[in-house]
Amino acid sequence: MKTFQIGFAGAGLRARRGTPAPGERALSRGHAWRTQGIPNLRQWLVGVFLLGSFFFVAACAAGRIVGETYRDPDHGFQVRLPPAGAGWIPRPLEGATLSFESPELRAAMALLVECSAPETGDLPGVARHLFFGLEGKRIEAREVVRLHDAPGLRTRLRARLDNAPVEVEGVTWRRARCLYDFIYVAPPAAFPQGHPDFEAFVQSWAPLSER
Numbered sequence: 001m002k003t004f005q006i007g008f009a010g011a012g013l014r015a016r017r018g019t020p021a022p023g024e025r026a027l028s029r030g031h032a033w034r035t036q037g038i039p040n041l042r043q044w045l046v047g048v049f050l051l052g053s054f055f056f057v058a059a060c061a062a063g064r065i066v067g068e069t070y071r072d073p074d075h076g077f078q079v080r081l082p083p084a085g086a087g088w089i090p091r092p093l094e095g096a097t098l099s100f101e102s103p104e105l106r107a108a109m110a111l112l113v114e115c116s117a118p119e120t121g122d123l124p125g126v127a128r129h130l131f132f133g134l135e136g137k138r139i140e141a142r143e144v145v146r147l148h149d150a151p152g153l154r155t156r157l158r159a160r161l162d163n164a165p166v167e168v169e170g171v172t173w174r175r176a177r178c179l180y181d182f183i184y185v186a187p188p189a190a191f192p193q194g195h196p197d198f199e200a201f202v203q204s205w206a207p208l209s210e211r
Helices: 013-017 029-037 046-051 123-131 191-203
Strands: 064-066 069-072 077-080 098-102 107-114 135-147 150-161 164-175 178-186
Touching: 077 191, 107 191, 123 150, 123 164, 123 178, 135 164, 164 191, 178 191
Parallel strands: none
Antiparallel strands: 064 069, 069 077, 098 107, 107 178, 135 150, 150 164, 164 178
């Protein structure tokens, strides 16, 4: 079995070219921005497989960190950072507001926020675009969620990246004028260990006025 680390490399080549993985339907022209802004999961691993190390590019976070909390006054929210004591290290990622990697788990998680031109359409369709580039996708669970009275969708699946197995969970929801994507990816054996930190990351999101 191939061993690997999860790495971030910004928006993927498939996304930039508008070419989904086999069996996927391309986005309409009006939603091209989202495939460019979402870090394509296949490309998260390119730096590791081809270069043998993590590869990062500039991030686009506009807020500031106060203690263990990221505050974004422009978009009106805050979120608690994953615990550094658990091995989560901040890593800049193009297209993401926040992103972290765990060298021990060979895992990564990220938060993407789009408020200027959020993708329209039903949430299942919007959430599906988060997983462009994965092959052999098999959905393990999908459920409707509500975060601060806003509708959302949680999806957990297994797939393959360059013939290596991965387990992925994404939480997509809309609130006010913004679209939020939380995503967590890890080798299947390590997925359960890092999942509580991801869940805490998601649940810590709150409007600035509430915390």
